[in-house]
Amino acid sequence: MRFLDLVAFAAGALRGHRLRTALSVGGVAVGIAAVVALTALGEGARRYVVEEFAALGSNLLIVLPGKVETTGAAPFGGVTHDLTIADLRAIARLPRVRKAAPMAVATDTVRYRDRGRDVPVLGTTAEFIDVRHMEVASGEFLPAGDPDQGGTEMVLGQKAAFELFRDESPLGRVVRVGPYRFRVVGVLAPRGRSLGFDLDDVVFVPVRTAMRAFNRTSLFRILIEVRVHDEMDAAKRDVLALLDARHRVEDVTVFTQDALLSAFGSILRALTLALVGIASVSLAVAGVGIMNVMLVSVTERRAEIGLLKALGAADRQVLAAFLAEAVLLALGGGIVGLGAGAGAVRLFVEFYPSFPASPPVWAVVAALGLSVAVGVAFGVWPARRATRLDPVVALARR
């Protein structure tokens, strides 16, 4: 029996019961639509997060003091050295490093006249704006120069600037942080949240001044931009080796942007798969629906099955014909569900345009594959019943 003839024959049989066919197709469509919509949302969430991180720059290495893994050998022997500006200078001289910027962080109240605002104060250097790919909206960023120099310049995040100055231009104004006075030299362009900071609601000051003002001996982080993305691992090893040599013990942690990204990515993908698993339950229900319809169909069409056998249909052809019906039902449901799911996602994006939700290609392929699998899995048993039907008995009834 030719494949197209088989499909045409099965389709013809399905056309004979339009309502029943439509309901079975609808059942599968609901399941597939759920799978498609939920994967699209889950994937959208993952992509949203990944894009957020990718905006940081994918050549980013982050150094923090202390070792993340607790190796148990000497509970009191582990001395954590400070991460210092001298370390920063040494790192910046490494050949694979394009730029390195320090971060020293404290939260304090920034005051302008009678207005005050508690914001994170980030001590850093001129390199920071390049390493983090940020832009200045007005004025300029911290001046380049010796990081040990200190200074009284301050750069405001967009939100911090608005909250402190409202409609006034902050450039050239003097603000106070505790006993220290700073002169505003620039305001950053809006940037949004990143790595746990709302970068619009921070202020930047020279790193040495920040460390002195907040009485810090160690940097909070050193951010490193590597020249070539392919050399990330080599650069990471360079930095570790350098700091090992300087501190005489491995007491820092270096991680890459990619490592963070893939950690988040895999968590969100696991969440997506969990959602899909839940949606698959409805597919299983739809499969049982198909099985039910096919069993009814086999019982109803005993005479037809007997006739087909009398006309010389082999058992496997009868099996194929009924299996094809089940698969057509499921595949039809799959296609309808795919359309409905994609439509629902599109509607969602209409309302939340910033959320990059769209069904990933693998989900589309998987949805169609899944629907065929449902058809086969739940169609085999009814089809086998059709095959086992005794043609003599089947023909005796009319």
Next chain:
Amino acid sequence: MIRLEGVWRTYRVGDGKVDAVRDVTLEVERGEHVALIGPSGSGKSTMLHILGCLDRPTRGRYLFEGRDVGALSEEERSLLRRHRIGFVFQFFHLLPRLSAAANVELPMLFAGVPREARRARAARALEAVGLTPRAGHRPDQLSGGERQRVAIARAVVMDPALLLADEPTGNLDRHSALEVMDLIEAMNRRGLTLIVVTHDPAIAERAGRVVRMADGGIQGAGIRGQGSEEVPSGRDGLALSPRPPAPDPRPRSGG
């Protein structure tokens, strides 16, 4: 062409057993026209199913064109049915969702005949039964006689050697019944072996030979000239004149 040797067919019913066919020995030559008659429950339907390779003897041998059907696999028997045997049923058994032409195409579908060839052969088969203008009609748009002619076209479209007709006129008015019988007898005259199961004496009359069944057995030996009634001129179409019906030992009821 057909040879049954001591064939039994036993069904298990509850705890007991029923011999639907008991110890039948029968031979049918190529091109014969045989009527299988007998009252309801005499085993003639079971015989027909065995002859059509839809059922297998419990005991005994059935040789179809020299092959032992009992030893064939289900697959091989389906091939035999597909290519060598045509069926015509009392209730036509046309698929209601398919047009007359598509019904005739069915056996070729399973044989994997390409679409164009299928169309052409179905058209020829319908032409042979005089239904070319009704080819696109569905069964519910056809009269009983037309439906049975479609079924005949379907039965012979694969050019079989044997045509098995189970009460082919049982659901037809007298006029349609005559048309249908004329049609299959004309095919018989061109060499198609014809076995008609009937309890209508007028139909049985027309056969070249009448095999009478009762209680699962054949009355007489079932071999030509040995017990079964012979109508010598049947194949020449001269037996169409009515003869007095053979006495039936049992009261008749529906097939």
